[in-house]
Amino acid sequence: MNIDGKLTAKILRVQLAAEVTELKARYNIQPSLTVIIVADDPASHVYVKNKVKQTQEIGMISNNIKLPSETTENHLLSLLKQLNNDDSVHGILVQLPLPKHIDESAIISAISPDKDVDGFHAMNSGRLFNGEAGALVPCTPQGCVLLAKQHLGEDLSGLHAVVIGRSNIVGKPVAMLLLQENCTVTISHSKTKNLPAMCKQADILIAAVGIANFVKADWVKTGATVIDVGINRISTQEGTTKLVGDVDYDAVFNKCGAITPVPGGVGPMTIACLLKNTLAAAKNSIQLP
Structure with missing residues (x-):
C-alpha cells in the first residue's frame, strides 16, 4: 500500500492551525x-x-x-x-x-x-543526540518517523530500522529519532559490506542516498515499511523527465507492506514539520511545553 504523505501532512496542518489559533487567543x-x-x-x-x-x-x-x-x-x-x-x-x-x-x-x-526551525544548528543536533526536550529537529527526519507511524502505529518499539545514508540532514537525525522510539537502528552507507543483505533485515527501511531506483525488490523484506526520501529527476523513453525516489517503486510495491511514493510521500511532510517546528519555537519563546 501507499503511505499518503499529502494526506498525513494535511491532517498535521489542521492540528497545527488549531494550536496556532489557541496560542493567539490565550x-x-x-x-x-x-x-x-x-x-x-x-x-x-x-x-x-x-x-x-x-x-x-x-x-x-x-x-x-x-x-x-x-x-x-x-x-x-x-x-x-x-x-x-x-x-x-x-x-x-x-x-x-x-x-x-x-x-x-x-x-x-x-x-x-531557538529559532533554527531547520534543526541544523550544532546545538540542536546535540540536543537531539542527548534526547533533550525542546530540541528543534530536522524536518525531513521528523516526517519520516510520522509516516512510519501512520502505517505501523504509534509504538515502534523493538522494530529493526535500517537507514541507508549518513548525512547530517537525514541519515543521522532520523537514526536518533528512531532510537528514541525504541527501535533497533542500523545506519548503512556506501562503504557498508553486503548492503542488500543488511537492508533485507529491516522492518523499517529508510532510503536517503540520492541515487535513482537504488533499492531493489530483493533488498526488501516481505512486509517491510519503506520510507523513500530520495528525489531524483530522470529521463524517460518518451523524451520527458520525471521524479523518482531512491527505491525502485514498481518492483518493491508488491513486496513491501507499505511504501511512500515519490512525489507525494516524504516531501509534503517536510514542509508540515517545518511549520510544526515554528509553532514549537513560538511556544518555547514563552516557555510553554
Whole structure:
C-alpha cells in the first residue's frame, strides 16, 4: 500500500492551525517564520513559495526575504543577527543551497538555536543526540518517523530500522529519532559490506542516498515499511523527465507492506514539520511545553 504523505501532512496542518489559533487567543502570540532566499535558483523559489503559502494558510506570519546572488556573507550574517534579536520572529530558515562564495556552515551556526526551525544548528543536533526536550529537529527526519507511524502505529518499539545514508540532514537525525522510539537502528552507507543483505533485515527501511531506483525488490523484506526520501529527476523513453525516489517503486510495491511514493510521500511532510517546528519555537519563546 501507499503511505499518503499529502494526506498525513494535511491532517498535521489542521492540528497545527488549531494550536496556532489557541496560542493567539490565550497568549496573543502569532508564530512567525522568516525565510531567506539568496539568488535565483528556480527550484528553491518554488519550494519557498509553497512554504510561504502553507505558513499563511494555518494562521502564521510569513516573511520572505529575497536577496540577490551577489549578497555578501557579511551582509547575510548581519541580517541574521537582526532577526535573532527580533522577538517577533520565532523561526528563521535560510534556503539552501547558497551561492559558492557564502559559507553555509557559518550561516547555519549564526542562526539562533531557538529559532533554527531547520534543526541544523550544532546545538540542536546535540540536543537531539542527548534526547533533550525542546530540541528543534530536522524536518525531513521528523516526517519520516510520522509516516512510519501512520502505517505501523504509534509504538515502534523493538522494530529493526535500517537507514541507508549518513548525512547530517537525514541519515543521522532520523537514526536518533528512531532510537528514541525504541527501535533497533542500523545506519548503512556506501562503504557498508553486503548492503542488500543488511537492508533485507529491516522492518523499517529508510532510503536517503540520492541515487535513482537504488533499492531493489530483493533488498526488501516481505512486509517491510519503506520510507523513500530520495528525489531524483530522470529521463524517460518518451523524451520527458520525471521524479523518482531512491527505491525502485514498481518492483518493491508488491513486496513491501507499505511504501511512500515519490512525489507525494516524504516531501509534503517536510514542509508540515517545518511549520510544526515554528509553532514549537513560538511556544518555547514563552516557555510553554
